[in-house]
Amino acid sequence: MSMTLQELQSALSIVQEELQQVRQRLRELEEVVSIERDGESARHVRLRCTDLTLHSAYSTESVALHLGEKSGAGFLHLHYPLEPQVAAELSFQNDGEPQLTMRGRDGSSRAEIFVQEDCGWMAVLSKDGRPGALMRAQDDGGSVAVLQADGQARAVLIHGGNEETQTDREVLPVSTNLIFADGQGNATLKLRADAGGGMLTAGVAGQSDAIALVARADGPALLMHAPDESHSISLMAMSGVAEVCVHENKVPGQGTQSSLMAGEFGSSLTLRGIGGQKAVDLSALDVASSLTLHDGKGEMKVMLAHHFGSHSAMTLQGMTEEDGIRIIASEEVSSMEVMSPADPETKILTAVTTEKPVCIVQKQHRPIVMLGEGDLGGMICAYGPDKENAGIASISGGSVSGSLVLATVDGTAQLTLDATDHGGRLLINNDLGFQRVAMGVYEEAGGLHLNNTGSIGIQAIATPKGGIVTVSDHDGRPIATLPESDGEDTGDWGRLPDSF
Numbered sequence: 001m002s003m004t005l006q007e008l009q010s011a012l013s014i015v016q017e018e019l020q021q022v023r024q025r026l027r028e029l030e031e032v033v034s035i036e037r038d039g040e041s042a043r044h045v046r047l048r049c050t051d052l053t054l055h056s057a058y059s060t061e062s063v064a065l066h067l068g069e070k071s072g073a074g075f076l077h078l079h080y081p082l083e084p085q086v087a088a089e090l091s092f093q094n095d096g097e098p099q100l101t102m103r104g105r106d107g108s109s110r111a112e113i114f115v116q117e118d119c120g121w122m123a124v125l126s127k128d129g130r131p132g133a134l135m136r137a138q139d140d141g142g143s144v145a146v147l148q149a150d151g152q153a154r155a156v157l158i159h160g161g162n163e164e165t166q167t168d169r170e171v172l173p174v175s176t177n178l179i180f181a182d183g184q185g186n187a188t189l190k191l192r193a194d195a196g197g198g199m200l201t202a203g204v205a206g207q208s209d210a211i212a213l214v215a216r217a218d219g220p221a222l223l224m225h226a227p228d229e230s231h232s233i234s235l236m237a238m239s240g241v242a243e244v245c246v247h248e249n250k251v252p253g254q255g256t257q258s259s260l261m262a263g264e265f266g267s268s269l270t271l272r273g274i275g276g277q278k279a280v281d282l283s284a285l286d287v288a289s290s291l292t293l294h295d296g297k298g299e300m301k302v303m304l305a306h307h308f309g310s311h312s313a314m315t316l317q318g319m320t321e322e323d324g325i326r327i328i329a330s331e332e333v334s335s336m337e338v339m340s341p342a343d344p345e346t347k348i349l350t351a352v353t354t355e356k357p358v359c360i361v362q363k364q365h366r367p368i369v370m371l372g373e374g375d376l377g378g379m380i381c382a383y384g385p386d387k388e389n390a391g392i393a394s395i396s397g398g399s400v401s402g403s404l405v406l407a408t409v410d411g412t413a414q415l416t417l418d419a420t421d422h423g424g425r426l427l428i429n430n431d432l433g434f435q436r437v438a439m440g441v442y443e444e445a446g447g448l449h450l451n452n453t454g455s456i457g458i459q460a461i462a463t464p465k466g467g468i469v470t471v472s473d474h475d476g477r478p479i480a481t482l483p484e485s486d487g488e489d490t491g492d493w494g495r496l497p498d499s500f
Helices: 005-032
Strands: 033-037 043-047 051-055 063-070 073-079 086-092 098-103 109-116 119-125 131-138 141-147 153-160 175-181 187-194 197-204 207-216 219-225 231-238 241-248 257-263 266-272 278-284 288-294 300-307 311-317 323-330 333-339 347-353 357-363 366-374 377-383 392-396 403-407 413-419 424-429 435-442 445-452 455-463 466-472 478-482
Touching (some): 005 033
Antiparallel strands (some): 086 098, 119 131, 141 153, 175 187, 231 241, 241 257, 257 266, 278 288, 288 300, 311 323, 357 366, 366 377, 403 413, 413 424, 435 445
C-alpha cells in the first residue's frame, strides 16, 4: 500500500526533528571531545570534563578510578579491585600543598607523601596507625628516622651542615650521620662521614671506646678492647706499612700475640707464645717466601721456603739440631731425604729428574737398595754390606717380561733369569761374565745347554718326538746322542737356535 502525500510529509517532519536533536547533541559533545589534525595529518583527541569515573568491565557498581575536582583543585582516587574502598588518593592539603596518601582496606593511612615548607616529606605507618618511619628533606640535606611503637626514634640518618655555619668553637662541616639507639633513647652506635674521612664508635655503659674506627688522611685505625681490657685488637695502615695485632692486655708485647704486617719490605705473620717468644713466622720478601715453626725456646724446628725462580724447600728437625727430613723441588729435580736422628748419613733419598725417578736407601754413606728406571722399564737393586766384595741383585722390567740379575760389585752378571718370545730363560755365567749354563723354552721345546769357553758341551732338549741328549767335543761337534740316532731327520729340534 502506497503512502499518501500527507503521511509522507508527516514522517519527513519527524525525521527532521530527530536530526535537529542529533545535531544539537553533537554540538554538545564537541564541547567535551575535540578531534583535530595537525600539519602532519596526525590526529589529536582532547577530552574536557568536570568529573570522570572509570568502572570495572565486570561490575558497573564498582569504581576503579575517579578523577574530579573540589574547590578548584583536582583529585584522583584509585580503588581496590571490585571494592568501594579508596586505595590511593592524590589531592591537595588545605594549604594548597600536594599530597599522596595510600590507604589500607580499613580506610586508614599506610603511607603519605606531602610537601611542607617547600620540602618533601614521606611517612609510613603500620596497620594500627602507628608511625613506622619518617623521611624528610631540608634546605641543607635530609633525614630518615625509623620509629618504635611509642614514636621514639631507634635509628636516624641525617645529612646536612654548612661550611659557612659556625658555632662559638668550630665550623660545622657538611656531614652524614647514622645513629642507632636503644629503647630508652641512648645512642649505642654512631657513624659519621665528612670531608676529612669517616668515623664509627660503638660502646656499652661504662666503656664508650669499646670499638673505635677512624679513617683520616694519615691513615685509618681500628681499636677494639675487651670489657676488662684483658685482650685487644689493633689495626693500623700508614704510608709504607700496615699492621694487624691481636694481643693480651691493652698494649701489645706483654704475652701472647699475633701480628700481621705488610710494607715495602714484604709481608709477615708472627705468632708469639705465652712467654712472648716467637712460635710461628710466615714471611714473604722480595726474593723468597718462608714459613718457620719454633720450639718453646724460640729455636726454629720446621722451615718451609720458596726461592723465586729457583726452588722450594722444606726442612724438619726433631729434638736434636740435625735435620730429620729435607724436601727440595726445582725445575730440574724433586727430591726428599729422610735421615736418621743419630746418623745423618743413614737415610732414604727419593728423587725425580726431568726424565727418570730414583729411590736410594743409604746406610753410613753406602747404598743398600735402589729403585729406579732402566733401559727397559722399572728396576730394583739390592747391594751387599761389604764395600769391596758387595754383591748386587737386580730386578727389572723387559720387552717380554721381567728380569732378575745377580752380579758382582763391578756389575758383572753371573746369573740372569728372564724370558724370550717363547718362554722363560735362565743363564749362568762365570766370574768373567761368559755364559756357561743356559736353560729355557723355545716354541714347544725345553732345553738345557752346558758349554766351556764358548763351545757347546752338552745339550738336553725335549722335542715333540721325545727327549734328546747330545754330547759334543771341545770344538762343539756332536760325538754322541741319547737315544742313538736311527738316521731319521729330527729337523730343527736337534739344536736350539742362538736366540734361545
